[in-house]
Amino acid sequence: MTEEIIIAGFGGQGVLSMGKIMAYSGIMQDMEVSWMPSYGPEMRGGTANVMVILSDERISSPILRSFDTAIILNQQSLDKFEQAVKPGGTLIYDGNGITRHPERTDIDIYRIDATEEATKMESSKTFNMIVLGGYLKIKSVLKMENVLTGLKKSLPERYHHLIPMNKKALSRGMEIIQKTMQENHS
Amino acid sequence: MADNISVKDIIKPENLVHKRSSVMTDNIMHYCPGCGHGTTHQILAEVIEEMGIQQETIGITPVGCSVLMYNYLDIDMQEAAHGRAPALATAIKRLLPEKYVFTYQGDGDLAAIGTAETIHSCNRGENILIIFINNGIYGMTGGQMAPTTLEGMKSSTTPYGRDVKLMGNPLKITDIVATLPGTYYVTRQSVHKPGNVRKTKKAIRKAFEYQKHNKGTCFIEVVSNCPSGWKMTPVESNKWMEENMFPFYPLGDFKVPEE
């Protein structure tokens, strides 16, 4: 099993750290992982993206043109990566600030209004964890318990008191997607 | 009778006024007659000998006339790329902090191509001794303008004299180095007369003593001559140095620790 993911958004949205937590979670599940960021001045405020690969086998190219899953957090990234999702793949996006929504019909598209939800929860910093929660619900690649261990591993000890809040955000993301899935089925 | 006096009669310990230091090798020096390098090498060797630190001393030679200094001093030495001696010294001293480390550099090496290494090693206060020979000319390459060439002074690349409007001003790097917090002892000396030789030797000794106590960078400029490059006899060159170099590069201490 190989899962090839792109996460893209603004610098400061937690794009890279979301990818890092996923990579850590993969390690907890004994998977091979790679985490390939865009880097440079663009990272300081502009767009940021990271390619994450989780696999049961040795990973060949860490740089890809098409992905199983795209996690998109702003309009520029949606414009850039919508076409990069493999047919039958998955696109998850935050609706905040999106004026042109995804149009493809050959992929599964999930909208998760994580920005809005994080504001409601009064913890805007856990926005990326809501998105990740949604991903966990949609794709059964990573297990929640491994994500929590991964989170613990990737955070310095002085931030460990934030883990319960992140856990709440992950669960909230899962709930939102659960609801969407049910609505789609009914 | 004079006819009966042999060499053995003259060379007696009680008649000895000067001897080569045991830290010097038997190699014949390549320096021109009258050049200050030989004297400076000798007093440096004498200090190492007198302090008994031959086993603890590592020297770094520059690119310039004294590039082959390692042929003359019987100590471990490294030969640096042009201007980089203080970088080598930085690493050597940090990796072997118990050793005595010195660089020996000319004006082109230290004050032109190696300015950055000079300034930054002094500014970091590396516990090394920098010996700076300033004769205002590139000796080894055949007498070209140095950063310290005086205004109006002739060289093979300033054949009509150094025009400061075109070629910039002579650089008083020792003055700059003395302003840096990392330097502990900064002085300017010469080796053209016995009194000056003794003073310079004393300065070298002091610098090594300070190094033993990790005081920071010690910097000794030796204003010297270059009979070949200046196209003068040794005696003429010393006179010219006193009349022209010393007024612009006055001898004396820049920074002396309070003791």
Next chain:
Amino acid sequence: MEKELRLMKGNEAIAEAAIRAGTDAYFGYPITPQSEVLEYLTAEKPHERTGMVVLQAESEVAAINMVYGGAGCGKKVMTSSSSPGVSLKQEGISYIAGAELPCLIVNVVRGGPGLGTIQPAQSDYFQATKGGGHGDYRLIVLAPSSVQEMADFVELAFDLAFKYRNPAMILSDGAIGQMMEKVWLKPQKERKKELPAWATTGKTPDRERNIITSLDLDSYKQEQFNIKLQEKYREIQEKEVRFETFQCDDAEYLLVAYGTSARVSQKAIQLAREEGIKAGLLRPITLFPFPSTEISEMANRIKGILSVEMSAGQMVEDVRLSVNGRVPVEHFGRMGGIIPTPEEVVENLKTKIIGE
């Protein structure tokens, strides 16, 4: 201490591996995309862990000359930089090779020429493998293609450098430097206390003085020294070639690629085989010594070779020399910081080699 599993950037892996390999000193200067090496080392306080010296120099020029000084004392000393910075180091590298000093230089390559880009490239192959600075000399060049190899090659590079008294280089790129992967770190090694007999550590009465220099004004002696160097390089060529093959047994077409390009090419082979094209990969691990014999042998049983590099075509010259005209050898690469995609590699294999 046991082996330890971590998720690390390639640059961080180099730094941690350097501490664990018992490196005595690191001298560096910041430049993207390798600054994490110096940042990691300063944060880790290796001075407290092992006594390792870490210093941010005033320039790349100073840093490589600090390496010269430290290496001249027989210590395990290294520096790292990226392309423009490595250009600045070339003078020092030439002197280090000329003085026969062991050391490690890491180049996390970015696109050039000039200031170029901060994105990954492989356009410093010529510089790394053909000399780089002035004079007839070679570096031992290792090309990691994973974060694990970034860590592993630190110790390997030092071992080879000391074995042959020759500078060694890890030629990486911005992608491997910046990406994170799983890495197994070796237990901490002690810094070695015994220093080589040739090192300048202070002349003791039982030996002649040690002189570290690359100068000999006697042309005859200088030629003899050069002949000795060439013999050393020949020995390295005979004994130290390292490479990896991937699906070469039944291959009709061969890709030759190192570093990031090798990773991309591996994926390309998977895609090519899905289309029924029997492609294999030879990944040189040592770029000097280059696996010429192995490529030459392979040329006897394949139809053509594509050299995949993030450059205008540099390693392809060595591939052609190895093959000597027996089968077509072409180059495909992207430049300016662009990493080729596996799809592009397959397309180019078809158009340039298979002739579709």
